[in-house]
Amino acid sequence: MINVVGKRKIFLGVAAVMVAAALISIFYFGFKEGIDFSGGTLWQVKFDKEIAQEEIVNILKDNGAEGVVINKSGDGSYLLRFKSISEEEHKKISSVLEEKEGSFKELSFQSIGPSVGKELKTKAVFGVVFVLLAISIYVSLAFLKVSYPIKSWKYGVVALLCLFHDVVIPAGVLAWLGEYKGVEIDTNFVVALLVIAGFSVHDTIVVFDRIREKLGLARGREQLSVVINDSVNETMARSINTSLTLAIMLLALYFAGPINLQYFVLTILIGTVVGTYSSIFVASPFLVVWHSLSKRVHPVK
Structure with a gap:
């Protein structure tokens, strides 16, 4: 059994470094827009x-x-x-x-004309933001019955943070590839981000659902960190096996598929890897950290 919660500082630190590197890449290099967006x-x-x-x-x-x-x-x-x-x-x-x-x-x-490209870019940005927020709200509503010791809306916020982690890292890689390899982003890139978001939140919900189940059985008799660590370990094999199966298929498509889909596939592949990492090593440990900080700020009297 891996002590995921016990080593949360390491896992969360790695996630923070990857997100920071991706954001630097995005803001420093920017994206090389394909004809879908630039015309x-x-x-x-x-x-x-x-x-x-x-x-x-x-x-x-x-x-x-x-x-x-x-x-x-x-x-x-x-x-x-x-x-x-x-x-x-x-x-x-x-x-x-x-x-x-x-x-x-x-x-x-x-x-595609320049005006159409600009309109597509605007719709793409709004589409991604809308999907991320909608998923976050859905997760919050899905865990309404889990009010103790973590409020349901916190599950939604953590899911949103993990989704941000999972889409910004592939985006950062594509920004870097655009600078040094001339890789352009198009509507396929947006579709890839949405696929990543859907896959990632599904993986995260599986872990959260196990936490909900075990919290109901424990009824406060076990420490939250123990319940969460057990839940993560019980679902870890499923998450890794599912992601590995998808990764094998994506690798085959990357090397044998059409050239115009290579970076679409690569984006999903990167998102699959970081999404699996976040669902196992980021989402649940972050819940523990948030709960611990909340207890310090608002101690139980």
Whole structure:
């Protein structure tokens, strides 16, 4: 049995360091926005023969495309990013490209104007904030019957703090990758954060539910720290096994899946790891710390 509560200072300290590093990364580097948020065109094409990247870029530039960036994926296709163009310009460039370089297959084409990108960004921020708050309220209501010795709303606040921990760390990693690897965030990134939040809170609720069950059986005869430590250890194997299964699937998808989903998968993978850490080593120990501080501030008379 791991004394999670007894070593809470270490576990909470590690969590605090990771969150601080992630926040520094976010505020120092910022995010490299993809076309979903900044506007622009994303075009993926695959030729029947090997084509020099410089030739493709030059053809696009000669026909009105601005800010062209090209990347070659593992399946031999080319991922092109440039400023937004109209459907007429798209057809013109396609025709010229086919005429000069031979036939090709268009795998995807997406063009978003700057105003639409700004609107999507605003909706994404509000969406993530709304989901985190809604989950926190739900957890508070779900544990209304657990009033002693911890008030139900504290479960909701702790769940919200853990969710913040679980989404800000992957976000910090993506900000760092954007600075040094040119990785862009898009709507897939937002979806990944929501997936992480859902998975994380489910794991946390499992632990909290066991605490609720054991507090009801103990009826004040056992110390809160003992009840919480036992609850964490009883649910630890389930949490780790569930996360490990998901991580294996995500790793397979990362290495064998489509290139445009790699960082979406990586975000969820990081969130799965830190979410498992928070549900085991952060959520419950933080409840103990909060309860101890409350007793010092408002001692029982």
